[in-house]
Amino acid sequence: MSAIDFSDPATIAFLTDALTAAGVAGLEISAPSGQLRIVVSSAGEAKIGSNRSAQPGSVSPVLVRAPLAGYFCVAHRSGSAEVSSLPRAICATDVLGFIRVGPVLLPVSAGRSGTVTKLLAEADAMVGYGAPLFEIEVQS
Amino acid sequence: MIEIVETGPFNTVQDLGRPGYRDIGVSASGAMDPLAVKIGNILVGNAEGAAVLEIQTFPFRLIFKRRSAFVVSGTDGNPLLDGIELLPWYAYNAEVGQVLELKQPPKLARAYVAIGGGVDVPCIMGSRSTSLRGNFGGNAGRPLEKGDRITVGEEAGILPIPASGLGVVEPAVALRAFFPRSAEGSLLIRALPAGEHRLFAGDGEAFWGQTWRISSRSDRTGYRLSGDPVVPMETVEMRSHGVVPGVIQVPPGGEPIVQMSDANTAGGYPKIAGVIECDLWRLGQARIGTRLQFVRSSYAEARAIEQAVASYIEDVRRTSGLIKRALKAMA
Amino acid sequence: MIAPSNSHALQREILSSTKARARVSSIGARSFLLEAPGDFDLAAQRRIWALSQQVKGWSDIAEIIPGMTNILAILKETPEDPDVVVDRLLEAWDNARSIDLKGKTIEIPVHYGGQHATDLPALCDLSGLSDRDVVRIHHEATYRVFALGSAPGFGYLHGLDPRIYMPRKTVPSLRMEKGCVTIGGMQTGVAMLTGPNGWNSIGFAEMQMFDPTSASPAMMAPGDTVRFLPARIEL
Numbered sequence: 001m002s003a004i005d006f007s008d009p010a011t012i013a014f015l016t017d018a019l020t021a022a023g024v025a026g027l028e029i030s031a032p033s034g035q036l037r038i039v040v041s042s043a044g045e046a047k048i049g050s051n052r053s054a055q056p057g058s059v060s061p062v063l064v065r066a067p068l069a070g071y072f073c074v075a076h077r078s079g080s081a082e083v084s085s086l087p088r089a090i091c092a093t094d095v096l097g098f099i100r101v102g103p104v105l106l107p108v109s110a111g112r113s114g115t116v117t118k119l120l121a122e123a124d125a126m127v128g129y130g131a132p133l134f135e136i137e138v139q140s
Numbered sequence: 141m142i143e144i145v146e147t148g149p150f151n152t153v154q155d156l157g158r159p160g161y162r163d164i165g166v167s168a169s170g171a172m173d174p175l176a177v178k179i180g181n182i183l184v185g186n187a188e189g190a191a192v193l194e195i196q197t198f199p200f201r202l203i204f205k206r207r208s209a210f211v212v213s214g215t216d217g218n219p220l221l222d223g224i225e226l227l228p229w230y231a232y233n234a235e236v237g238q239v240l241e242l243k244q245p246p247k248l249a250r251a252y253v254a255i256g257g258g259v260d261v262p263c264i265m266g267s268r269s270t271s272l273r274g275n276f277g278g279n280a281g282r283p284l285e286k287g288d289r290i291t292v293g294e295e296a297g298i299l300p301i302p303a304s305g306l307g308v309v310e311p312a313v314a315l316r317a318f319f320p321r322s323a324e325g326s327l328l329i330r331a332l333p334a335g336e337h338r339l340f341a342g343d344g345e346a347f348w349g350q351t352w353r354i355s356s357r358s359d360r361t362g363y364r365l366s367g368d369p370v371v372p373m374e375t376v377e378m379r380s381h382g383v384v385p386g387v388i389q390v391p392p393g394g395e396p397i398v399q400m401s402d403a404n405t406a407g408g409y410p411k412i413a414g415v416i417e418c419d420l421w422r423l424g425q426a427r428i429g430t431r432l433q434f435v436r437s438s439y440a441e442a443r444a445i446e447q448a449v450a451s452y453i454e455d456v457r458r459t460s461g462l463i464k465r466a467l468k469a470m471a
Numbered sequence: 472m473i474a475p476s477n478s479h480a481l482q483r484e485i486l487s488s489t490k491a492r493a494r495v496s497s498i499g500a501r502s503f504l505l506e507a508p509g510d511f512d513l514a515a516q517r518r519i520w521a522l523s524q525q526v527k528g529w530s531d532i533a534e535i536i537p538g539m540t541n542i543l544a545i546l547k548e549t550p551e552d553p554d555v556v557v558d559r560l561l562e563a564w565d566n567a568r569s570i571d572l573k574g575k576t577i578e579i580p581v582h583y584g585g586q587h588a589t590d591l592p593a594l595c596d597l598s599g600l601s602d603r604d605v606v607r608i609h610h611e612a613t614y615r616v617f618a619l620g621s622a623p624g625f626g627y628l629h630g631l632d633p634r635i636y637m638p639r640k641t642v643p644s645l646r647m648e649k650g651c652v653t654i655g656g657m658q659t660g661v662a663m664l665t666g667p668n669g670w671n672s673i674g675f676a677e678m679q680m681f682d683p684t685s686a687s688p689a690m691m692a693p694g695d696t697v698r699f700l701p702a703r704i705e706l
Contacts, residue, residue, distance in 0.1 A: 067302075068463060093224070095304065102459040103314050103452060106467075107230070109304040159545075162536045164619045164689040165663070264683050273664060274623045276683040335496030335504060379511060380620065380627065382536025382543030386499045405536060406620035414499035417549070442500040442549045 061117065064134040068106055070099040072121045072133060087117045087137075096134050099127070114138040141205035142255065144288040145239060148197025150359070153259050153278035153290070154252075154401075155191040158267035162382060162405040169269040169277070172196075172250055172360060172401050172424030175311050175449065176214025180254030182457050183231040183306060184209045185298035185464075190258030191268035193284065195251045196360075198244040202253070204234040208292060209256035209301045214425065217245030230307030233300075249427040256301075257293035272360070273402060299464035306463065308456050311449070312422075318448045319422060322433060326351050327426055330419050330437035331388065336410035339372035340390075346370045347396070347412050347434065354430045355395070361402040363423070365432075369394025372410055383407040386415035386423075388434075398423065416442040418449055493564045495557045500549040501533075505560045507540040511657070513629065515540040516617050517569040520693060524570070525563055537618045537693060539627060572694025574616065579652075579661065580702035581610065583674040587651050588705075589644065590671035594637050594654065602706045608632045609652075609673065609699060614659065616695040622663040624681030626691035631659050643669040650675050652699065674699075 066072065074097050090096065095107040096116065110116070118135035121127050156177060157170020171177045171194055178188040193202075198217075204210075211231045212219040219226050220241040226232055228251070234240065242251050261268050261278055270278025279288060312319060322328050337344050352365040371394045383389075387399045389409035398415060399407070401424070415423060416437050426432065491508035498504065505522070507515045516539075523537045526544050536543040550556050583606040584591060595602050614628035621627075631654065639655045644667065647653075651662040653670035661676050662668055676699075680690040691697070 068466065093304075095227075100309065101463060102455050103309045104456060104459040104463055105230075105307045105309060106302060106463060107227075107304040107307070160534050161623075161688070162534060162620070164623065165621055165625045166623045166683075166688070265688060271623075271683075273666075274681075274683065332497060332500060334498050335494075335506075379506070379539035379541060380618075381504055381506070381538035381541045382502075382620065384498055384502050384543070384545060404621060406538060411496075411498060414497065414502070416500045437500075439500055439549060439551065439553055443551065446549055 062112060062114070062136045062138055063120070063132040064096060064108060064110060064136060066099055066121075066127045066129055066131045066133055067108060068099050068101065069127065069129045070101040070106070072123065072125055072127045072131075073098040073100050073105065074119070074123045086119065087115045089113075089115050090136070108133060110134075110136060112136060112138055141292060142202045142208075142290050143205060144284050144286055144290070145201040145203050147195075147200050147284045147286060149283060150197055150272075151193065151195045151200060151284045152270035152272065153191050153261050153284070154194040154269045155267055156189040156269075157401065158265050158269050158271070158277065161265055162384075165405050166265065167271060167273060167402050167405055168385070169267070169271050169360075170401050171252065171269075173214045173252065173421045174424075175421045175453075176250075176252045176425075177254070178453055179229070179308055179311065179456055180211040180213035180252050181258070182453070183211045183213075183229075183308065183460055184254050184256045184301070185295075186254060186256065186258050188453070188457075190254065190293070191261060191278075192255070192259060193253040195242055195253065196249060198242055200242045200251075201239055203239050204236060205289070206292065207236055208234050209295065209298065210234055210240065211252075211254045212240070212242065213252045213254060214248065215242070215245045215251035216248045217243055217251065219251075227305070227307060229310045230305040231301045232305045233303070247427070248425045250425060255292050256295040256298050260291040260293040271402075299461065300468060301464070302467050306460060308460075311452060314452055315448055318445045319419075324351075325431075327422065327430055327432040328435050329415055329423055329432050330441065331386075331413040331415045331434045332437055332439075332442075334387065334411035334414045336372065336376065336378075336390075337412050339374060339376065339410060340370055340412055341373055344370075344412060348436060351431050351433050352396070354426055354428050354432065356428050358428055359402075360400055361404070362400050363398045363426075365396045365398065367395065370396065370412065376410060378408040378410065380406045380408045383411075384414075386417060386420050387411055388413045388415065400424065416445070418442060418445040493561060495560050497553060498543070500553075501546045503544045503546070503553075503556055503560060505542050505544070505564055507564070509540075511540055513615065514569060516615075516629070517571055518564070518567045519618075520572050521567040521570040522564055523693075525567065526560070529559075536620065538620065539617060572692075574692060574694035574696055576696040576698065577691065578698050578700050579676050579678050581652050581674045581676050581699045582703045582705065583610070583652075583701055584705040585675065585703075587648060587675035588673045589647075590637070590654075591673045594635060594671060594673060597637055598635055600634065603704075605635055605673065606701065606704055606706070608635050609654075609659070610701045614697040614699075616691045616693050616697060617658075618693055619689055619691060623683070624689035624691065625663040626660055626680075626689075626695070626697070628659045628697055629657075631657055633657070637671050639669040640671065641669075643667045644672075647672060648675070650677060652676055 091113045098105045114136040120132040154171040157168040159168045275281040352367045355364040355366045533547045534545040614630040616626040647668035649665045651672040652674040655670035
């Protein structure tokens, strides 16, 4: 169990309110016990679903996944059209993209050195928690 | 604790200022870009008015003597942490012994370093701002110097910053609909006519119509503007009266002065206009040499901009808190 | 209601205020300056003191700066309709009754003449008086603090004898010491900061009149009476 009980209706209500207040479309949280997904509809009421964790598939090549639900940004400045060409060598601390929630940006770092070979999400698209964003080939 | 390793002149400790004492002659002081201070503080988890470092001469370097969350806001230059380039407007964690370096930014005038817990200098007359003219407040009433060791407040209760950082879409981008630039790239600063506007010919057209340049005789007290002098049609004997930042006075030479954060509390020159409060931070980020034009504003416009800025700040506060809590729960 | 003791004075003031209305202008979107009509005198300043006390209590006021027969009111928020604020200030001015602030008396020892009295010779030339007379006229008068401003704790003192009025310099002294006893036009005061200053120095006072760490940082307050005591005269 994580520190927060995601099956608690009060927690879900709090998160839903917070998401609505922040203008966030949704949130997905994965924990060993399962997955919580809140999608705030345009009318402001939340649809909540949860399901058992799926078995992870093949791990090669490595995927960089969204650490949070939000809008996927390739560059930190919306409006800047700079998209790096692929494939591209990167190191573990390099920031590959960002998840934007309202005015807040969460950098997505590579997490490992290697070569970025694929961009797996569309720029400015809404992505869910854990959505694959980049594919990295790890140098051996 | 932080220690200043390298600094230019006139870098100071500032917060949102010391208003409320102008009736005893004490300038409000405070950051030239208060919006950058608020956002920086919110991102590290401080109260929005916590004291920060205002850096306006570069290069500047400090060393962290304690693990700290920090943000460099307001600027368009990339800060360096132990030589690694980071982004402005992002909160990061610094380890003990790491060195933060700020180089001359490309376009903007001032960078703000907010640190988790806030810069903890004595609070004097309700503020930690440095009063350079009064020689009190901030870091012993004077600018930062190499070797200064400055205490940072406790970070108790502050939510952790994600390892890869957490930032914002900066105000100039997020609020661009409210802060336009002219087609020629000059800064558009909105203002309202002030007390002696009627003394200037043709409804002040010489003032509103031309592009001014911020002269080199400009600092935190005020900006002197270069251009074709504007001269009132008659000279009036003014009695000394209270003034606030943003007031645009016309001294006998005809080149206007815009009073800024360290504005004197009293003045007696004819006032042609006053910058609306919500545009002052943009002026605070304008460097010497910047070309600017004044645009006549309205109360309705000023209110609309203030509301947009307030809701942006609130949105950053709520969303950054939510994300930090969510990431902490998932960690 | 109207106090009977000085109803004449009151009627005169009401009359003069209807002849020429106060003027309200603005600085930016949140600050409003009310300037009293008529002379620069104690009567007008007493009404400004009364107006200040009233306006300070309004819920939408962030701060007020009383000046020389004027007051700057700084609002917490940009008003929807500035005319409402202007009308409210004008109405408050029209209803402001002259008050006399029961201030304290401050005695300031002064070293007249000497190295800091850089403008005493020029004042003698301007007034046609001897230096001894200038000094005597300055310290024999009783002054009132009209308002504070310009520098931390600096009091604008009213009550200067017209014989020693001296206009401010067109080119300020680049570095005048804190403590210089100065004359600027029809006012006098003690310089609170070392730096550029356009007033004319005739002496020096050691007394500390501002302490930012004190609960009441400024020694002077509007309405205070100030007397200068000639501690030393060096001519």
